Amino acid sequence: xxxxxxxxxxxxxxxxxxxxxxxxxxxxxxxxxxxxxxxxxxxxxxxxxxxxxxxxxxxxxxxxxxxxxxxxxxxxxxxxxxxxxxxxxxxxxxxxxxxxxxxxxxxx
Amino acid sequence: xxxxxxxxxxxxxxxxxxxxxxxxxxxxxxxxxxxxxxxxxxxxxxxxxxxxxxxxxxxxxxxxxxxxxxxxxxxxxxxxxxxxxxxxxxxxxxxxxxxxxxxxxxxxxxxx
Numbered sequence: 001x002x003x004x005x006x007x008x009x010x011x012x013x014x015x016x017x018x019x020x021x022x023x024x025x026x027x028x029x030x031x032x033x034x035x036x037x038x039x040x041x042x043x044x045x046x047x048x049x050x051x052x053x054x055x056x057x058x059x060x061x062x063x064x065x066x067x068x069x070x071x072x073x074x075x076x077x078x079x080x081x082x083x084x085x086x087x088x089x090x091x092x093x094x095x096x097x098x099x100x101x102x103x104x105x106x107x108x
Numbered sequence: 109x110x111x112x113x114x115x116x117x118x119x120x121x122x123x124x125x126x127x128x129x130x131x132x133x134x135x136x137x138x139x140x141x142x143x144x145x146x147x148x149x150x151x152x153x154x155x156x157x158x159x160x161x162x163x164x165x166x167x168x169x170x171x172x173x174x175x176x177x178x179x180x181x182x183x184x185x186x187x188x189x190x191x192x193x194x195x196x197x198x199x200x201x202x203x204x205x206x207x208x209x210x211x212x213x214x215x216x217x218x219x220x
Contacts (some may be wrong), residue, residue, distance in 0.1 A: 034208055043111075044198065044211040086151065094139045094202050095164045096209065098151040 002027045002091045006099035013077050014107050021072040021102050023061075023087030032090035033070040035061055036098075039083045047072075047085070057081070077106045110134065112212035114199050120218045126187040129215045133180050133201030139163075140182040141209065142174060145196040154197075157182055189219045 003026040013019055025031060035047040048056045050063040050070060061072045070087060087099040113132040121127050133140050141164075142154040153166040157176035174184040180201075186193055196216050200209035 036211075043213045046208045046210070049208050094141055094156050094158070094205055094209070095153050095166075096141070096143075096151075096200075097153065098143075100150050 002089055002097045004087050004089050004097050004099035006085075006087055006102050008102045009100070010103045010105065012105045012107060015079055016076050019072075019074045019077045019081070019104065019106075021085050021087075021104065023070045023072065023099060025068050025070060025087075025089050027068075027089055027091060029091070031063070033061075033063055034088045034090065034096070035059070035070075035072050036086040036088055037083050038086070044086070077104075079106045079108055082106045112199055112201050112210050114197075114212035114215050116215060117213065118216045118218075120220060121189050123189055123191060123219055125189050126185060127189060127217060128183055128185050129197055129199075129217075131182045131184075131199030131201075131212060133182070133199075134203075134210055137201035137203050137210070138180055139202040139205070140176055140180060141200050141202070142182070142184050143198040143200065144168075145198055145214070146194075151198070154184065186217075191219050193217065194219045 005024045033050040036044050037047045038044045059074045063070050084101050086101045088096045115130045139158045141156040144152045155174050156164040160176045171187045176182045196214045198214045200211045202209050
């Protein structure tokens with residue numbers, strides 16, 4: 001069975017502090033992992049995909065198959081990063097399995 | 109380039125009624141998926157359509173159905189509405205398998 005776990009419901013950090021949003025997955029196949037973000041009153045949008053190995057808005061995520069993790073990191077948090085972040089696994093074509101989400105609050 | 113468009117934005121229905129939600133994907137995107145978002149269950153996959161064929165289905169009762177037209181536009185239907193069907197229904201389209209989705213703003217369904 002496919003499963004995505006985001007252990008933190010809320011992560012609160014100060015502006016300029018490093019951020020790490022945790023994501024662990026369970027999937028027997030070769031996973032395709034994503035991070036989606038939802039800013040207040042905006043639609044869910046793709047932040048990054050593991051396969052593209054890109055950095056978007058200063059965020060990066062590395063797939064660790066040994067630990068089955070795909071944590072999202074940013075070295076210096078900004079207030080505009082405050083949002084809900086979802087980790088998702090693509091299984092069976094285009095079906096996405098989402099984690100429960102983590103609210104990131106960046107305090108000034 | 110227009111994004112994913114969902115109509116209507118809001119709906120209020122009575123228990124026992126049925127409802128149809130509409131989704132227009134990004135031009136050129138042939139895969140359309142539907143998700144239900146609730147505070148308690150989070151984001152749950154309903155079904156995916158590709159070239160007018162249902163390719164994947166989530167664990168929802170048969171009251172939930174969908175279809176896709178030749179222009180890739182999609183509709184989902186919920187019959188015999190229950191209070192628990194109140195949710196935000198999201199449509200998303202994709203250009204290719206595992207390429208990532210672009211989501212619409214959703215339809216907020218309230219069942220009273």
